[in-house]
Amino acid sequence: MEKLLKRAKMNDKNAFNEIITIIQKRLYIIAKSRLNSEEDVYDVMQETLIKAYNSLKSLEDDNKFNSWITSILINNCNTLLKQNIISKTIPYEETDMENLIYEDDDIKINQDVDFFSLTDNLDVEEKTLLTMFYSEEYTSKEISEILHINENTIRSKISRAKCKIKEKYKKEDFYERKA
């Protein structure tokens, strides 16, 4: 990646396209976690790639390319969300997850449910957090910097998000609501 970045910084489009091949799936899933329309996702991806290519020289530390381009992507998504006003964020305070305890065995998820359907009851920030976490390409520090979430709270937010998924996919007979 380091060599490809150096070449891309010298306006080598082929090198940048090779980088895209490596990172496209991860960026696509993050964009899809924030935007409803597939068309919007493709537009935002293109915009991000062009912006990143044109601004690559401003990237001082090549090791931060991953979080840098993700920040550009999320920023572009946010701009589009503001234009379309389709974002609905549910504050954590409104979701009473504290009293719900499900074991992993209590859930049932069909084969045909994809990642996006599985997480569609989460708010935008939770979806993005999960996609970044399960991509296994971001450190907690990077997630913290990109999403501006305190590093110590990432785990608890993931846990809450998973709780929401479990709530959705619980087996009716097995769950219990604790007082």
Added chain:
Amino acid sequence: MKGKLDQILRDKYNDVKLKKDFRLDIPEKSNGYKRIYKLAACVILFCMVIYGIYYTNFKDINIANENNIQNKPINTANNNGQKTGEKELPIATETIIIDSTYDIGNLLKSGDAEHIVIAKISKILGYTNYIEKLGVYTGVPITIIEATPIKVLKGNMSKNFKFIKSGGIISFSDYEKTLLPEQIQKQGLDKKSKTEKENTYIECLPPFELKVPTVEADKTYLLCLRYSENFEMQTTSGFIRGICEYDEQTRKIKNINTGEWEEIDLSKL
């Protein structure tokens, strides 16, 4: 220990398939313009050959182009914030990506800022892209600012404090130190003399779509700060989003995305 849901999420994540591969696709419009520019360039070159003139100074659109350079007044400073000069200088402008994701509201909640303070700017001390501690030049210049706190909402801050923010004005010769030889050539800096490069400046600004405030003396700002080990000074946390204009009368901040004045609840900090 990883649970069943972790495994399911990981599997489902890995199962995601792209419907098509992405490629760098510069819009047709700009390609069209490029073709027109190339055609125009060929015609001009042909004409010059016809008239027996070999014009060697033909170059790409670049940062060092005279049309990009305008006179502006600036200060320069060292890392201690000591002013090293003040005069009207020729400056080119380019935008830099020094952006992070969230607005100041999220930044306040995130706990990322060590100090949150409403402060009046005393003076802009100057600009630099040299990190004295590391002995290196950075591609993103900084502005060194002196401010007086009006209200400290989190942490503590001395009577007159200095802080830095990303973006600023530096000489071509300092800017050049962060570029690869190919970039120097591409940007036309190789055609400038040493004296020209020392006396011509570049202003690095955040992307124009963001309404990032121009920091001015005597104006009040809400600052989210944290300590920069490199510069050994407080720096705006969350890059450019750690600073926004604050109206003391209405107690509103100016949103850097929309440019609108907005209410902000500072009581829960």
